[in-house]
Amino acid sequence: MSSWCVRRAAEKPATPGRAAPATGALQCCLCRGAAVNWDHSEPHVFPVSPAAGDIDGLDHTNNAVYVRWCEQAGWSHSVALGLDLGDYRRLNRAMAIGSAAYDYLLPTGLGDELLLGTWLVATDGRLTMERRFQLVRAADGATVMRGRWQLVCIEIDSGKPRRMPPEFCAAYLPAVAVNG
Numbered sequence: 001m002s003s004w005c006v007r008r009a010a011e012k013p014a015t016p017g018r019a020a021p022a023t024g025a026l027q028c029c030l031c032r033g034a035a036v037n038w039d040h041s042e043p044h045v046f047p048v049s050p051a052a053g054d055i056d057g058l059d060h061t062n063n064a065v066y067v068r069w070c071e072q073a074g075w076s077h078s079v080a081l082g083l084d085l086g087d088y089r090r091l092n093r094a095m096a097i098g099s100a101a102y103d104y105l106l107p108t109g110l111g112d113e114l115l116l117g118t119w120l121v122a123t124d125g126r127l128t129m130e131r132r133f134q135l136v137r138a139a140d141g142a143t144v145m146r147g148r149w150q151l152v153c154i155e156i157d158s159g160k161p162r163r164m165p166p167e168f169c170a171a172y173l174p175a176v177a178v179n180g
Contacts, residue, residue: 036115036141039134040177043117044080046073048135050110060107066145067102070133073116074149081171088156091165095129095151095172106137106144113138119177126163127153129172 048069056062078084078095088094108114115136122130133147155162164172 036117036136037143038117038136039132039143039146040117040119040121042177043119043134044073044077046076046116046118047138048072048114048116050108050112050114052110055110060109061112063102063104066104066135066147067100069116069135070100070102070118070147070149073118073133074131077118077120077175078171081175083168083171087167091167092156093162093165093168094154094156095168096154097149098128098152099150100147102145102147104145106142108135108137108144114144120172120175121177123173123176125169125173127161129176 046069050061050065054061054065075085115138117134117136119132120129121132122128129151131149131151133145133149134143135145135147136143152161153164153168154160
């Protein structure tokens with residue numbers, strides 16, 4: 001699955017001084033014409049679809065599956081920004097989830113085409129960041145789930161909070177959503 005819709009990538013500002021697209025209805029080629037009302041501009045988009053094993057006894061996607069998708073989308077975004085697990089290990093640092101919250105708004109079912117947008121929306125530039133998620137049903141653009149993580153930079157060996165290394169600041173800080 002691609003992390004960027006081809007049409008959305010073409011909408012990115014062409015020059016450094018040009019403003020980013022405004023928050024609101026953005027049309028994505030994966031949405032088959034439905035407008036997506038993203039909570040923030042310039043989402044990192046991770047397409048997902050529930051498989052048979054994701055469906056629970058109530059015949060909808062189990063809530064734990066959304067958590068797994070958020071983890072996958074978060075890693076996908078990090079890799080797109082230039083930091084992967086190998087970099088984390090080499091630097092002996094990681095952005096760990098200190099707390100997480102999910103708001104399940106609508107059910108999804110087997111085979112639904114979904115778009116999981118994610119953004120970094122806040123940081124102190126030293127130790128913490130906040131990541132947000134919005135899961136949208138492609139068929140009608142309805143938001144089915146929102147999530148948020150409070151992240152803290154840790155030293156992998158000890159698990160203790162430590163200042164973000166320069167490599168983290170260089171990759172993550174420019175990606176913080178301006179309308180976060």
